[in-house]
Amino acid sequence: xxxxxxxxxxxxxxxxxxxxxxxxxxxxxxxxxxxxxxxxxxxxxxxxxxxxxxxxxxxxxxxxxxxxxxxxxxxxxxxxxxxxxxxxxxxxxxxxxxxxxxxxxxxxxxxxxxxxxxxxxxxxxxxxxxxxxxxxxxxxxxxxxxxxxxxxxxxxxxxxxxxxxxxxxxxxxxxxxxxxxxxxxxxxxxxxxxxxxxxxxxxxxxxxxxxxxxxxxxxxxxxxxxxxxxxxxxxxxxxxxxxxxxxxxxxxxxxxxxxxxxxxxxxxxxxxxxxxxxxxxxxxxxxxxxxx
Amino acid sequence: xxxxxxxxxxxxxxxxxxxxxxxxxxxxxxxxxxxxxxxxxxxxxxxxxxxxxxxxxxxxxxxxxxxxxxxxxxxxxxxxxxxxxxxxxxxxxxxxxxxxxxxxxxxxxxxxxxxxxxxxxxxxxxxxxxxxxxxxxxxxxxxxxxxxxxxxxxxxxxxxxxxxxxxxxxxxxxxxxxxxxxxxxxxxxxx
Numbered sequence: 001x002x003x004x005x006x007x008x009x010x011x012x013x014x015x016x017x018x019x020x021x022x023x024x025x026x027x028x029x030x031x032x033x034x035x036x037x038x039x040x041x042x043x044x045x046x047x048x049x050x051x052x053x054x055x056x057x058x059x060x061x062x063x064x065x066x067x068x069x070x071x072x073x074x075x076x077x078x079x080x081x082x083x084x085x086x087x088x089x090x091x092x093x094x095x096x097x098x099x100x101x102x103x104x105x106x107x108x109x110x111x112x113x114x115x116x117x118x119x120x121x122x123x124x125x126x127x128x129x130x131x132x133x134x135x136x137x138x139x140x141x142x143x144x145x146x147x148x149x150x151x152x153x154x155x156x157x158x159x160x161x162x163x164x165x166x167x168x169x170x171x172x173x174x175x176x177x178x179x180x181x182x183x184x185x186x187x188x189x190x191x192x193x194x195x196x197x198x199x200x201x202x203x204x205x206x207x208x209x210x211x212x213x214x215x216x217x218x219x220x221x222x223x224x225x226x227x228x229x230x231x232x233x234x235x236x237x238x239x240x241x242x243x244x245x246x247x248x249x250x251x252x253x254x255x256x257x258x259x260x261x262x263x264x265x266x267x268x269x270x271x272x273x274x275x276x277x278x279x280x281x282x283x284x285x286x287x288x289x290x291x292x
Numbered sequence: 293x294x295x296x297x298x299x300x301x302x303x304x305x306x307x308x309x310x311x312x313x314x315x316x317x318x319x320x321x322x323x324x325x326x327x328x329x330x331x332x333x334x335x336x337x338x339x340x341x342x343x344x345x346x347x348x349x350x351x352x353x354x355x356x357x358x359x360x361x362x363x364x365x366x367x368x369x370x371x372x373x374x375x376x377x378x379x380x381x382x383x384x385x386x387x388x389x390x391x392x393x394x395x396x397x398x399x400x401x402x403x404x405x406x407x408x409x410x411x412x413x414x415x416x417x418x419x420x421x422x423x424x425x426x427x428x429x430x431x432x433x434x435x436x437x438x439x440x441x442x443x444x445x446x447x448x449x450x451x452x453x454x455x456x457x458x459x460x461x462x463x464x465x466x467x468x469x470x471x472x473x474x475x476x477x478x479x480x481x482x483x
Contacts, residue, residue: 039457043417047420049423050420054422059354059366059421061421062420064352111441112441114442169483181397182396234478235475240395242415243470271418
């Protein structure tokens with residue numbers, strides 16, 4: 001087995017079975033803040049036990065092991081073709097081992113061949129840089145939370161959302177309201193203001209690569225992130241939509257330029273089972289460091 | 293925590309109220325998107341699958357076959373139920389289902405069917421695939437595996453002390469409706 005293949009299988013295994021530390025810390029705080037004796041508290045206790053069990057048994061945290069999305073930062077001249085071939089092999093092998101569910105369905109025939117391979121499955125995004133390091137990040141994005149993502153085109157009359165930051169705030173909070181219960185809260189929002197329909201969603205998802213505790217370097221977006229987080233947690237939606245104090249664990253917002261005619265706000269939702277890991281590879285493609 | 297143990301009689305189900313936490317013991321059948329559409333389109337169940345007074349679980353588990361050829365469920369949390377809203381009420385009526393397990397709750401049609409036919413909606417903890425897989429003691433059988441693929445197949449499972457919360461009862465109450473109305477009003481005050 002090639003060293004790269006082995007490293008990628010380990011990345012998939014760990015992504016599927018272990019919650020990253022930054023998310024786990026936020027979940028523990030959320031458990032502590034729920035009122036004792038409520039069903040919200042019970043839900044958080046089960047979530048905590050689930051995280052511990054999955055790690056110990058090296059089995060999927062959630063049975064929906066999601067869309068498999070790789071983000072690769074690599075030096076110029078990196079062989080992306082070989083990488084993608086090995087990534088596909090790693091997904092197939094990780095599925096055989098039960099780290100991933102047989103989760104990829106042919107959209108025309110409805111057939112699931114059990115390999116998790118097909119058009120767009122997995123997805124690999126490459127980003128070249130002038131440095132020497134190769135970093136591979138992986139997000140496993142479950143379908144339940146993917147289904148509650150939303151893209152708004154402003155102005156949006158029914159929500160009284162104009163083409164300004166208040167309009168953005170209104171539609172983002174509408175997405176939180178509509179997602180309740182379905183997206184396995186407490187969750188995390190990734191948002192992109194601007195872009196086109198494709199890049200808007202793409203950039204909103206990339207926000208999930210940020211650490212939960214980081215702060216946005218743009219003061220306007222930072223203020224919006226903090227405001228949405230606080231407001232969402234004051235709505236009483238709570239874990240699983242049972243009612244309670246934690247609706248969101250974090251909000252991450254970026255902006256992209258837009259053409260004058262378009263003003264999209266793209267909202268991606270990540271469930272509490274926030275599966276994201278990353279590795280740095282050495283020259284021999286061994287894992288030299290875990291990124292989260 | 294209330295034990296909810298088979299047989300699932302109408303009286304036991306009608307006694308449950310929104311907010312009750314239950315530990316379920318007995319047989320559950322998984323069934324999700326493909327199964328609901330198939331039954332709604334007039335598809336027949338295999339002769340040895342009887343859903344009457346039974347429990348339907350919106351779940352697509354991760355399953356592995358061991359060396360002896362026995363199926364093992366290694367991850368088994370609920371999937372989002374609202375996708376089955378167009379079909380659920382008729383399936384409750386036609387197949388005599390006493391409880392639907394899922395996540396995220398269901399709509400008015402299903403709530404009305406729960407009231408009319410004596411059924412409840414049990415909310416399992418979404419994403420808690422390991423805690424819930426531990427409650428699966430045995431895979432009794434699997435149907436439509438070839439046709440629908442593993443996540444969409446009907447898995448007949450023995451479960452023990454499976455934790456869930458009653459969020460829609462047979463008296464017309466729905467926690468989802470209440471939380472939505474409350475949070476919508478709270479949001480309106482903050483815009």
